[in-house]
Amino acid sequence: MSRPIVGIRTVMMTAGLAAAAATPPPPETPGAGPTATIDSPAPPASATPAKPAPLATATARQTPTAPAVTAPAPKIATTAPAPKPTATATSSTKATAKTAAKATTQAAAALATVCKPLTARPTNTFPGTTVVADNFESGNPSKWTVNTGGNGTAAIVSNAFVTGACSTHLHATTALGSIATLTKTIPAGLGQVYADGFFDVQTTAVVAAVNAYLQFYMGTTRIASVYRNTTDGRLRLEALTSTGTWARTKLTSTAVTTGRWHHIQMHVLPNGTTSALEIWLDGVRLYHTNNNDGRTGAVTSVSTGNEFTSQQGDLYLDNLIIKGQAQVTSNCNTAVPTNTFPGQVVVVDGFECGNLAKWTVHTMGDGAATVQGATVHSGPDAARLATSPNSKSMANLSHAIPAGSTGVYIDGWFDITAIGPVGNDVPYFRFFTGATRFADIYRYNSTGALWLRVLNPAGTNSYARLTKTAVTVSAWHHVQMHVAANGAATTLQIWLDGVQVYNSSAVSTSPTSTTSVMLGSEHYPQPASINIDDVIVKSVP
Numbered sequence: 001m002s003r004p005i006v007g008i009r010t011v012m013m014t015a016g017l018a019a020a021a022a023t024p025p026p027p028e029t030p031g032a033g034p035t036a037t038i039d040s041p042a043p044p045a046s047a048t049p050a051k052p053a054p055l056a057t058a059t060a061r062q063t064p065t066a067p068a069v070t071a072p073a074p075k076i077a078t079t080a081p082a083p084k085p086t087a088t089a090t091s092s093t094k095a096t097a098k099t100a101a102k103a104t105t106q107a108a109a110a111l112a113t114v115c116k117p118l119t120a121r122p123t124n125t126f127p128g129t130t131v132v133a134d135n136f137e138s139g140n141p142s143k144w145t146v147n148t149g150g151n152g153t154a155a156i157v158s159n160a161f162v163t164g165a166c167s168t169h170l171h172a173t174t175a176l177g178s179i180a181t182l183t184k185t186i187p188a189g190l191g192q193v194y195a196d197g198f199f200d201v202q203t204t205a206v207v208a209a210v211n212a213y214l215q216f217y218m219g220t221t222r223i224a225s226v227y228r229n230t231t232d233g234r235l236r237l238e239a240l241t242s243t244g245t246w247a248r249t250k251l252t253s254t255a256v257t258t259g260r261w262h263h264i265q266m267h268v269l270p271n272g273t274t275s276a277l278e279i280w281l282d283g284v285r286l287y288h289t290n291n292n293d294g295r296t297g298a299v300t301s302v303s304t305g306n307e308f309t310s311q312q313g314d315l316y317l318d319n320l321i322i323k324g325q326a327q328v329t330s331n332c333n334t335a336v337p338t339n340t341f342p343g344q345v346v347v348v349d350g351f352e353c354g355n356l357a358k359w360t361v362h363t364m365g366d367g368a369a370t371v372q373g374a375t376v377h378s379g380p381d382a383a384r385l386a387t388s389p390n391s392k393s394m395a396n397l398s399h400a401i402p403a404g405s406t407g408v409y410i411d412g413w414f415d416i417t418a419i420g421p422v423g424n425d426v427p428y429f430r431f432f433t434g435a436t437r438f439a440d441i442y443r444y445n446s447t448g449a450l451w452l453r454v455l456n457p458a459g460t461n462s463y464a465r466l467t468k469t470a471v472t473v474s475a476w477h478h479v480q481m482h483v484a485a486n487g488a489a490t491t492l493q494i495w496l497d498g499v500q501v502y503n504s505s506a507v508s509t510s511p512t513s514t515t516s517v518m519l520g521s522e523h524y525p526q527p528a529s530i531n532i533d534d535v536i537v538k539s540v541p
Contacts, residue, residue, distance in 0.1 A: 190324025191298025396520030
């Protein structure tokens with residue numbers, strides 16, 4: 001057990017303040033116990049790809065923030081046979097045009113009897129104007145621009161569906177010119193787009209090819225797409241950069257199963273180096289960034305199906321929703337946060353520029369540092385640091401302190417939405433001299449209490465518990481800290497939600513200066529999901 005901090009004098013500001021001699025938590029090493037599900041763009045842990053299965057339980061329609069639930073399994077219609085995927089006449093049939101037309105009319109009538117046009121159209125909670133919401137229960141794809149070629153077909157069918165009794169089947173083969181797609185034009189002024197639907201790949205493309213779920217275009221140029229790669233079955237993102245090259249990202253570590261419905265949602269905001277991309281699979285967000293290096297302009301259309309001819313596949317679609325809204329970009333002119341602490345401003349960041357350009361960003365493994373707009377303290381954006389229990393997962397923001405500074409004040413808002421195992425912690429602020437951390441505060445996972453840790457002159461750590469009760473998760477908390485490094489006479493002051501929980505000018509440590517400050521995980525594994533907003537760092541000359 002580590003000794004209490006030598007010479008630390010605590011000031012009891014509230015009933016929640018603990019004595020400096022409280023039993024310290026274990027060192028920051030991985031411990032036994034359950035780990036949290038981390039809201040991170042990182043893919044899940046590696047596992048053996050699942051084998052394709054016949055039509056089975058479908059994943060229910062999800063809102064972007066709701067947990068996944070199970071929906072009714074895709075049903076096999078018995079009232080009418082499904083139309084054949086192709087209807088190419090051959091010389092052997094010797095069917096006359098009149099006979100073929102009659103057969104087509106009869107098939108359409110039979111299908112109209114099966115489909116359920118009174119089925120409620122699909123909805124979601126994404127923002128924007130609904131461009132199209134189609135469950136294909138009308139019995140035709142008239143809400144879309146249909147593009148077929150060669151022996152490719154696009155047909156309303158009743159042999160698989162999520163709700164109602166019908167869906168759309170896009171069929172293409174490796175034959176020359178075979179293509180089948182649905183496309184929806186986005187009205188002018190709605191260049192930020194959300195696309196949402198259920199997809200079932202029944203027949204995959206050849207190895208090393210893809211089965212495309214959603215594709216976003218700017219004019220005739222595809223700028224982003226999400227697809228199933230047939231080599232390993234994984235879900236992947238492909239985005240066109242500002243320089244015209246493709247950036248490709250694996251979104252899952254296991255195969256997306258075929259022969260069953262999957263709920264796929266995607267958000268695209270083209271805005272140059274602060275482009276936004278989000279992707280969900282079966283209600284779980286797999287990827288999110290607000291500082292993607294993408295194209296500048298507006299999304300003009302969204303399509304599903306094979307973009308290129310001879311790209312084999314049988315893709316079923318249901319409950320497709322596309323919404324668009326004006327391109328709301330982050331505003332760098334938004335009023336910056338302020339405080340009354342003394343000193344010169346080193347950095348102030350509400351993250352409203354949509355990037356982390358003011359910081360030195362360090363990530364490893366599947367750790368991610370992003371700007372997001374879903375959970376903010378003020379303004380449209382906040383930072384998020386997300387790490388997992390996986391090997392080498394790490395994410396932090398740091399900033400240098402001007403040489404000659406005698407003290408540093410740091411001030412910020414934190415919302416911790418996921419934590420790691422018992423015995424580990426979630427960091428707030430860390431102070432360094434060179435590469436050595438000498439003071440930091442964190443939320444201890446075992447109890448949720450706020451703790452202070454100081455490196456004493458002997459090279460060991462001493463601890464002080466700052467609260468008796470837990471710092472609540474999934475809530476914003478205002479954390480402030482003042483450090484004036486001065487060896488055995490170092491000053492430390494700490495505030496939580498406006499209440500001073502620690503004050504001493506006789507903390508014993510070795511450093512006599514602070515050279516940098518850090519937010520986030522310094523090492524791994526330290527799994528957590530931390531939203532950060534309105535950060536101010538000041539130095540006292």
